[in-house]
Amino acid sequence: MAQPRIEFEADVFSPTGITLLVDGTAQSHVDPDDPTRLFFEYVRRIGHVLDAVRPAGEPIRALHLGGGALTLPRYVAATRPGSAQVVVEHDADLVAVVLARLPLPDDADVDLRLADARDALDVLGRSTGGPRFDAVVVDLYARLEAPSFVDEPSFMGGCLGLLAPGGLVVVNVADAPGLTRLRAQARAFARADPGAELLVAGDPGVVSGAEEGNAILVAAPDGLPDGVAERLASAGPFPSAVLAGHRLDAALWGPC
Numbered sequence: 047m048a049q050p051r052i053e054f055e056a057d058v059f060s061p062t063g064i065t066l067l068v069d070g071t072a073q074s075h076v077d078p079d080d081p082t083r084l085f086f087e088y089v090r091r092i093g094h095v096l097d098a099v100r101p102a103g104e105p106i107r108a109l110h111l112g113g114g115a116l117t118l119p120r121y122v123a124a125t126r127p128g129s130a131q132v133v134v135e136h137d138a139d140l141v142a143v144v145l146a147r148l149p150l151p152d153d154a155d156v157d158l159r160l161a162d163a164r165d166a167l168d169v170l171g172r173s174t175g176g177p178r179f180d181a182v183v184v185d186l187y188a189r190l191e192a193p194s195f196v197d198e199p200s201f202m203g204g205c206l207g208l209l210a211p212g213g214l215v216v217v218n219v220a221d222a223p224g225l226t227r228l229r230a231q232a233r234a235f236a237r238a239d240p241g242a243e244l245l246v247a248g249d250p251g252v253v254s255g256a257e258e259g260n261a262i263l264v265a266a267p268d269g270l271p272d273g274v275a276e277r278l279a280s281a282g283p284f285p286s287a288v289l290a291g292h293r294l295d296a297a298l299w300g301p302c
Contacts, residue, residue: 203238
C-alpha cells in the first residue's frame with residue numbers, strides 16, 4: 047500500500063495559518079501563532095465543548111484519539127495551561143512530519159503515543175489507578191473513512207469508562223445525507239450507557255440529514271455541562287443546530 051502524501055498549505059485567510067493535507071484532502075488546520083484560532087467548523091464546535099467541561103482556564107486531563115496536526119491539544123494547552131493530555135495516533139510518518147513542521151510548545155504536557163486507538167483504549171482501560179479524563183475526543187479518519195469499530199458499543203463504552211466524574215466524550219462524525227454514521231454512533235453510546243446524555247451540534251443541513259458534512263456528538267454519563275448547548279448555539283460557527291433530549295431523539299429515530 048502506497049504511503050499517503052503529506053503536505054502543508056498556507057492559509058489564504060491568515061498570514062500564519064497552515065493546513066495539513068493528506069493525499070490532497072485537508073485534514074487539519076493550525077495557526078502556530080494563535081493556537082486558539084480553530085478554523086474548521088467542527089473543530090471549533092469541539093473547542094466550545096472543551097471550554098465548557100470545566101471552569102474557564104482550569105487545567106484538565108484530555109485524551110485525543112486521532113492526532114492529525116495536534117490542533118486541539120494545542121488549543122487545550124493554550125486555553126488551559128497545566129493540562130495533562132494524551133494523544134493516540136497510529137501513523138508514525140504523519141506524526142514525524144507534523145512535529146518537524148509544527149513543533150508543540152515547550153510547556154505543553156502532551157504524551158504522544160503511536161498506537162491503534164482501540165488497542166490504546168484497551169491498555170488505558172486495564173491500567174489500575176491511572177488517570178481518568180475530563181474529556182475524550184474521538185476523531186479517527188483515514189482520508190474520509192472512519193474505522194468500523196467506532197460504531198461498536200464496546201469501543202464507545204471503553205471511552206466512557208475512562209472518564210472522571212463529570213467528564214464527557216466528544217466525537218467528530220463526518221456523515222453522508224441520511225445520518226447513517228451519526229445514528230450508528232449514537233446507538234453505540236446508548237447501548238454502552240443508556241443513562242448517558244447525548245447532544246449533537248452542526249450545520250442545520252447536516253444535522254437534519256439533508257446534506258453531507260461534519261457534526262459533533264457528545265456523550266456525558268453524569269449529564270451535560272451547564273450551558274454547553276447554549277454555548278454551541280450562540281458562539282458559532284453559524285448557522286448552527288444543537289439537538290438534545292427529545293429533539294435529538296426525534297431527529298435520530300423519528301417520532302415515537
